[in-house]
Amino acid sequence: MNAKKRRAIYETLKNLNPYPTTELEYTTSFELLIAVILSAQATDISVNKAMRQILPIANTPKAMLALGEEGIEQYIKAIGLYRIKAKNIISTCRMLLDKHYGEVPNNRKALEALPGVGRKTASVVLNTIFGHPTIAVDTHVFRVANRTRLATGKNVRAVEVALKKLTPAEFQHNAHHWLILHGRHVCYARAPKCGNCVIETLCEFKSKTYAFTQKCIDSHKVY
Known part of the structure; x- marks a missing residue:
């Protein structure tokens, strides 16, 4: 994919959603950290539901620690x-x-040293809370980046490196939010909604779904 088309994709996604953010519910950096830890192999809907139950009781490291493992398990x-x-x-x-005065640290090394916090979780926190231009790559971003040819790679780290290199600087802060939301609501793994996709004409996916487009042709409708 050339740079002109790549920029057009980001501009289109920006016009559709100028201020994207995570769909996880939170009010503090600690709450977001816990939510992202819980979100691994889980939906944001299930995480938000659990967080709504536990946060009124424990929304600080000290209060959460007081619950203990079994206490937390009851809510999740x-x-x-x-x-x-x-x-x-x-x-x-x-x-x-013990090490950060109860505060969420603002650097990758310290974040990734926390149990349950990997590179993706650290990237989400650094981006969403502290404004770093990090690009967190989850399954949605990995799929969309490879499928559209926006940035290709055989694993999430390779895709992250490619996105960081190829994404224009002004789009880097919001890039992963746009791609996550696009993958979650449009570019599905098994049946992407290609005919109803705002970047379909820019996407280089060779096997775009046929059903929606054919339906439009057959019914002489314009979508």
Whole structure:
């Protein structure tokens, strides 16, 4: 994909959604950190539901630590890998209190040292809370970047490097939000809504779905 087309994709997504953000619900950096830890292999809907129950009781590292693993588990049982996540949350809260005065650190090395926090989680926190131009690559971003040919790679790290290199500077802060939302609501894994996609004419996906476009032709409708 050439630079002109790549810029056009970002401009189109920006025009559609000028101020994108995560669909996880939070009010503090700590709340977002916990939500992102819980979001691994889970939907934002399930995470938001669990967070609405636990936050009125524990919305600080000290309060969360006081609940203990079993206490946290009671609120997150509907989320995948909940026992491991509860253990990681307790360890993370303890480390935040012991090493960071109870505050979420504003650097990647310190964030990735927290239990349950990988590169993607750290990137989300750095971007959303601290305004860093990081590009977090999850399954949605990985799929959309490769499928459209916006930035290709065999693994998430390779795609992240490619996106960082190829995305114009003015779009880097919001890039992963646009791509996540596009993958979540339009560019589905199995049946992408190509005929109803704002970047279809720019996308280089060779196997664009046929059904919607054919339906438009058959009914002589303009979409």
